[in-house]
Amino acid sequence: MTRSSQLPGAAPFAGRLLLASLFLLSGVAKLADPAGTQAYIASSGAPFPQAGYAIAVLVEVVGGAMLLAGYRTRLAALVLGAFTLAAAALFHNQLSDQLQFIMFMKNVAITGGLLQVAAFGPGWFSIDNRSASPALARA
Numbered sequence: 001m002t003r004s005s006q007l008p009g010a011a012p013f014a015g016r017l018l019l020a021s022l023f024l025l026s027g028v029a030k031l032a033d034p035a036g037t038q039a040y041i042a043s044s045g046a047p048f049p050q051a052g053y054a055i056a057v058l059v060e061v062v063g064g065a066m067l068l069a070g071y072r073t074r075l076a077a078l079v080l081g082a083f084t085l086a087a088a089a090l091f092h093n094q095l096s097d098q099l100q101f102i103m104f105m106k107n108v109a110i111t112g113g114l115l116q117v118a119a120f121g122p123g124w125f126s127i128d129n130r131s132a133s134p135a136l137a138r139a
Helices: 003-032 034-043 049-069 073-091 098-120 134-138
Strands: none
Touching: 003 034, 003 049, 003 073, 003 098, 034 049, 049 073, 073 098
16 A cells, blocks of 8 residues: 555544544533533523533534544534534624634534535544455455
8 A cells, every 4th residue: 555545544534533632622621610611601692501511512522432433424523513503603603803703714614624524424444434444445
């Protein structure tokens, strides 16, 4: 296997790793400070901060782990993408503030990456494709 033929196998996993790390770290941080996270959710005006907290932790930790492992990857990417757009709309909606605009656009860009994963799949190094190794793909 040449270096150029390794990139298609490594790039999807690296992309999933980078995207998943964002959600996993955020979910763990929320678990470490539930009261602070719920207060932040409430300060945004969102209803039911306890439910929002539980949903956020579930989506970020479970969805992030699924994305990382490549398990039901397309579904995980779509759920994480919808969650990321909802977070942009709820928490970064003051678009006249330059920092909030940048945060909003960051969430939009992350959603774009997740849509790429949903559209093109997890790549061969994933649970979803555990029977399709690069050696088998070439045969």
